Amino acid sequence: MGLGKTIQSITFLSEIFFMGIRGPFLIIAPLSTITNWEREFRTWTEMNTVVYHGSQISRQMIHQYEMFYRDAQVSWPQWVNLTLNCVVISPS
Numbered sequence: 001m002g003l004g005k006t007i008q009s010i011t012f013l014s015e016i017f018f019m020g021i022r023g024p025f026l027i028i029a030p031l032s033t034i035t036n037w038e039r040e041f042r043t044w045t046e047m048n049t050v051v052y053h054g055s056q057i058s059r060q061m062i063h064q065y066e067m068f069y070r071d072a073q074v075s076w077p078q079w080v081n082l083t084l085n086c087v088v089i090s091p092s
Contacts, residue, residue: 006033006040009088014045016086023047027088 013025029037034051041049050066052059 006037007044010040010044013086013088014047017047025086025088
């Protein structure tokens with residue numbers, strides 16, 4: 001039986017997101033719960049989620065096309081060193 005930790009964590013991240021802390025946020029969870037985390041984010045928030053999992057080629061594609069920061073001064077996606085504003089760890 002779940003204790004609601006996932007929803008509590010998602011609600012917390014959603015609240016700080018709407019207070020102006022736009023992320024990025026990192027969630028570290030057991031592989032068996034990753035699909036649940038992604039589903040709950042899509043259900044309860046309008047925040048974008050990227051699941052960084054799969055084969056090496058899959059992760060390279062995610063890294064190249066989904067994990068970027070678009071600078072207003074530059075017309076193409078540009079990598080920058082990002083500081084994580086919140087990290088959530090879900091124990092197994």
